[in-house]
Amino acid sequence: MKVLDQLDGNKRMAIINAALQEFTEKGFDKASTNHIVKTAGIGKGTLFYYFHNKQDLFDSLIEYCIGVIQDDFLAHIDFTEPDFIERMRQVALLKLEVQHEQPYMFYFFAQMLIHEEPLPEGAKAQIDTMQERNYAALYNNVDLTMFRDDLDHDKAMELIRWSIEGYQQQLLERIKGESIASLDFATLTTEFETYLNTLKTAFYQ
């Protein structure tokens, strides 16, 4: 049983989010356990009661993130959808959902891989298979006949992916700070829809 599972709901998420944020923004070395406990609203002792030390906390976070991405993200992707843009819509919405509750999840992961922080035992293998699954989720078994045949399929798919990621990032910056409740989800979904339709018109035949 992972240590993070012992902690009940609120406090658990508080620690996770505080630690994710701190590690993401500062990296392992510069991350301050003092800041983490302050942000999480717990005493210093509590952190080191549940986690052996800073490294242990970091390793637990990695494990936790792998779990979330596997179970809440990759596991929910419908690999049978042959329409590339529809699949991207699915992936984007799923990502947005995860990102809404765990804002630092994906960013944390990206940072760790970029800065090549030393990973805990066995995590490397898990991450590798995750990345393969992610690639498969995006590109495998796509119906290429839907694309205009005067276009290079692969380049088209890359361009579409970059477009959607760009839209996503712009969206995240726009809604940053706003509370979950105040978000007009329906309107946002419609807006996203119009962009996807534009893409379909441009790239499909």
Added chain:
Amino acid sequence: MKVLDQLDGNKRMAIINAALQEFTEKGFDKASTNHIVKTAGIGKGTLFYYFHNKQDLFDSLIEYCIGVIQDDFLAHIDFTEPDFIERMRQVALLKLEVQHEQPYMFYFFAQMLIHEEPLPEGAKAQIDTMQERNYAALYNNVDLTMFRDDLDHDKAMELIRWSIEGYQQQLLERIKGESIASLDFATLTTEFETYLNTLKTAFYQ
């Protein structure tokens, strides 16, 4: 005369790049003057001989960046090019050029605006006009008749911009670490070309 101008070539760029990197990665508060002097290869005293204090160094960097972006980036954009994608090509190549010599320039600026660091006197106004000029450089006087008329021009332009920015970022990550000399500029340009042509086929009539 700005302080940075007093310093001759090599040492000047060393300080600029070291400081840009440190401020970009850590933000103003966490940025360490000790690290900066070590990276720049100068003595601690030298830094504080040219700059009154940490804040002064930061302010000078902002001024310097504004200058570079104005003179080496915005000033070279051909505002008369009516073809949107051609204009984006121009902007992208220009950006790549600046980014090659000043890798932290744009990223530094973005970080400062996001984290809302306090800006020196008058810089806010300059930055505002810069952003307006940047927007104009991208969107003003574009020949909209080139787009397919079953597409929303504005959405199409956004999608194209996101695509190109995505390609750019992927390119930067790919060539990160490689030396300037080892880069095969011609091949890269051709590759970029094919992506732009795909975009033209998809979005133009």
Added chain:
DNA sequence: TTATAATGTGACCAAAGTGGTCGAAACATA
């Protein structure tokens, strides 16, 4: 050459921050 000014240095400082400990308090269960 010598005298003066400009440029460059790193040991040093008080203050703040670091990861981690520990005895005591609060709480739960019985």
Added chain:
DNA sequence: TATGTTTCGACCACTTTGGTCACATTATAA
């Protein structure tokens, strides 16, 4: 009441912080 589980923050030894300053080194000028 007694026993075990959580929670806490003052405290520790140690590092790093922005900034200073007495002293080199170099450039300029007489």
